[in-house]
Each structure stands twice: as structure tokens, then as C-alpha cells.
Amino acid sequence: MKYVAFLDILGFKNILDKMDQKAAQNFIMRFSKTIFQVFQSFEKKKAFKVKGYIVSDSLVLYSEDSSEKALVNLIEVVETICRDEYIQNNILIRGGIAKGDFARIKASGLINLEKALIVGKSYVKAYQLEGVNKVIGINLSKEVYQDILDYENQLDSEFSHWSQIKSKAIMYKNKKDTYYLLKYITLDFLLDDNNLSRFVNLANQSNWLEHYYNTLSFALQKERSSKKKKKLFVKIVQIVSDSKDNSLELFIENAFKDGVEKYFKAYFLKHIGKSLLGGIK
Known part of the structure; x- marks a missing residue:
């Protein structure tokens, strides 16, 4: 079991429509550079439990396990990336975080054709959550939202800032369905x-x-x-x-x-x- 986040640039197609090829390349390079800088700062911390990779305007992040520390790491790095992209590059990001089985399998192939396989319902769920509603934020699966509540109520929790994370987690209803949102724009x-x-x-x-x-x-x-x-x-x-x-x-x-x-x-x-x-x- 792991936590998986899928992040995507809001309105990416419309942004590219207004750019030529060189401007588009610079835009993606700035987007990627900010993510790289955030990861550099987090990897200095002891036992950082998140990995990931960039695909065009999307970012997939996943934890090593489903522990409390892994969820804290993932939420903190997601929030930092979203805010830094906004401040540095005028980029708004939407996303989803889910919990479940996940694996990235390396696959050998032609020398000039790189490939890797993503396997796991958690990735599919995180991908689906990204655009589930018209809001700029990180949609959470019910399991992830419940974990946030459960960890905050644990007296022996290793982390003291669950209440701060919980304050950014919103449960809301749209028509007949219930959704859960982690807001990075407070x-x-x-x-x-x-x-x-x-x-x-x-x-x-x-x-x-x-x-x-x-x-x-x-x-x-x-x-x-x-x-x-x-x-x-x-x-x-x-x-x-x-x-x-x-x-x-x-x-x-x-x-x-x-x-x-x-x-x-x-x-x-x-x-x-x-x-x-x-x-x-």
C-alpha cells in the first residue's frame, strides 16, 4: 500500500495555444526546474519517503509505504510544489491523492525508446480525482481524508502538526456525491x-x-x-x-x-x- 499523487497544470492546452515552440519549451523547463528545486530541499530531510517523475505538464508522486510519515511527506511536498509553481511561474495546479497498490516497473526495450509501466488502482484513482470538480486544489480519496483525521487523533503521533493539515482538508458535497479537498490556496x-x-x-x-x-x-x-x-x-x-x-x-x-x-x-x-x-x- 502506498499514497499516490497526480498533479496537472490547469489549462495547459490553452496556455500552449498562446505560445510558439520556444516559449512552450521554456515554460515546461521552468515548471520542471521548480519541481527539481523543491525535491532537492526535501531530500535533505532524514528518511524522505516520496519519489516521482514528470510527464510533460503532469507530475506523479508516490510514497514508499502507507505510514504516517509517508503521508506527511507527500502532503508537504505536494503543497510546496503547488505554491512554488504559483509564485514563481504563475502556474495553477490541480491534483488528486489516493491510497492503494502502486508499482512503477522498469521495462527494457529499444535503445532510443524508453518505457516504464505504471501498475496500480491508486494511480488510476488519483488521476480520476484530479478533475473531478471545478476547483483549484488537491482532491483526496475518502481513505486519505480518513487517514488525516485518524492520525490527528492519535495521542502517540510522531507529528504535532496534523491539526494544521486537517484545517486545510475540506469535506464537501456536489449534487449527491461527497468529495474531499486539500486546499493549498488558503x-x-x-x-x-x-x-x-x-x-x-x-x-x-x-x-x-x-x-x-x-x-x-x-x-x-x-x-x-x-x-x-x-x-x-x-x-x-x-x-x-x-x-x-x-x-x-x-x-x-x-x-x-x-x-x-x-x-x-x-x-x-x-x-x-x-x-x-x-x-x-
């Missing part, structure tokens, strides 16, 4: 001016797809500070308003599409209502 992360400006710019370029609103929705959940929530909306409106196009109208209009989480719609309406009442006063 409210505190977004409240950094550079991170929020980058997020709004990427959303504008994508015409404010549902993914961006839902990411904001999950960032707001489990956050107790109403001041922080208000600050986020004030900053977003300010950034959008300062843009040269009509992105404020688009931001408001698309916020109420069917695919946007109800939580976001409710909180955004509440914010608009308070803003209007404040203006009347």
Missing part, C-alpha cells in the same frame, strides 16, 4: 498582495471560470475571522476595478453561475449587502 496565502493580484490576473485571463470562485469559497471556509473575509473581498474588488477592461462586471456576473459553490454566492451577497448599506449611511 485565505492567509491569498491575503498576500502579490498572491492575490496574481490570482485575479489569472482569473481575468480565464474569464473568471467557476474554478476561481470555488477556490475562493474553500479558502474562506473554516476561517473564523470576519475581518479577514471582508479584507479579501475588498482587495479583490479593488484589484478588479483597477484593471482596464470591464472585469468587475464580469466578476460579479459570473459569480452567480450554476457551477459556483453556494457558500461563495451567499457570502458574496452578504458582502454586497453590507457594502450597499454602508454607502447609504
Whole structure:
């Protein structure tokens, strides 16, 4: 048994459509370089239990076993890669993490044709989880989510920061199904001016797809500070308003599409209502 993560660049095809071959190569090289640097930093740690490989715009990571340490290692390296790609390269990543049997089998063949075989239901599950819903984050299988809860409740746990990991894990429902998400874009992360400006710019370029609103929705959940929530909306409106196009109208209009989480719609309406009442006063 192992933990397996599948990570993928959001909107990769659309990104490449806007580039020539040289620009596309540079883009992938920057993507790969960031992953390499993250792995270098983690491999310095004692008994690091994660391996992986890059295939074009995708990254497959897998643990050596299904121990508590292996899951911590995998979650930490996934979160670091996702955030560093975002900060350094303006790349947003979606992914999935599953638990189960997994093996990468080396296969001999022609000298100029490299090949390796991936075997395991956990890889297939992680791959399927990546795009299961319109949100930017890491979808978890039920087993992985339950392991996070179980490890946090263990009194003899080797790690003291399970509560921090749990705070980023969200259980949510879409229609009749229940899903589990590990969010790497949190409210505190977004409240950094550079991170929020980058997020709004990427959303504008994508015409404010549902993914961006839902990411904001999950960032707001489990956050107790109403001041922080208000600050986020004030900053977003300010950034959008300062843009040269009509992105404020688009931001408001698309916020109420069917695919946007109800939580976001409710909180955004509440914010608009308070803003209007404040203006009347």
C-alpha cells in the first residue's frame, strides 16, 4: 500500500495555444526546474519517503509505504510544489491523492525508446480525482481524508502538526456525491498582495471560470475571522476595478453561475449587502 499523487497544470492546452515552440519549451523547463528545486530541499530531510517523475505538464508522486510519515511527506511536498509553481511561474495546479497498490516497473526495450509501466488502482484513482470538480486544489480519496483525521487523533503521533493539515482538508458535497479537498490556496496565502493580484490576473485571463470562485469559497471556509473575509473581498474588488477592461462586471456576473459553490454566492451577497448599506449611511 502506498499514497499516490497526480498533479496537472490547469489549462495547459490553452496556455500552449498562446505560445510558439520556444516559449512552450521554456515554460515546461521552468515548471520542471521548480519541481527539481523543491525535491532537492526535501531530500535533505532524514528518511524522505516520496519519489516521482514528470510527464510533460503532469507530475506523479508516490510514497514508499502507507505510514504516517509517508503521508506527511507527500502532503508537504505536494503543497510546496503547488505554491512554488504559483509564485514563481504563475502556474495553477490541480491534483488528486489516493491510497492503494502502486508499482512503477522498469521495462527494457529499444535503445532510443524508453518505457516504464505504471501498475496500480491508486494511480488510476488519483488521476480520476484530479478533475473531478471545478476547483483549484488537491482532491483526496475518502481513505486519505480518513487517514488525516485518524492520525490527528492519535495521542502517540510522531507529528504535532496534523491539526494544521486537517484545517486545510475540506469535506464537501456536489449534487449527491461527497468529495474531499486539500486546499493549498488558503485565505492567509491569498491575503498576500502579490498572491492575490496574481490570482485575479489569472482569473481575468480565464474569464473568471467557476474554478476561481470555488477556490475562493474553500479558502474562506473554516476561517473564523470576519475581518479577514471582508479584507479579501475588498482587495479583490479593488484589484478588479483597477484593471482596464470591464472585469468587475464580469466578476460579479459570473459569480452567480450554476457551477459556483453556494457558500461563495451567499457570502458574496452578504458582502454586497453590507457594502450597499454602508454607502447609504
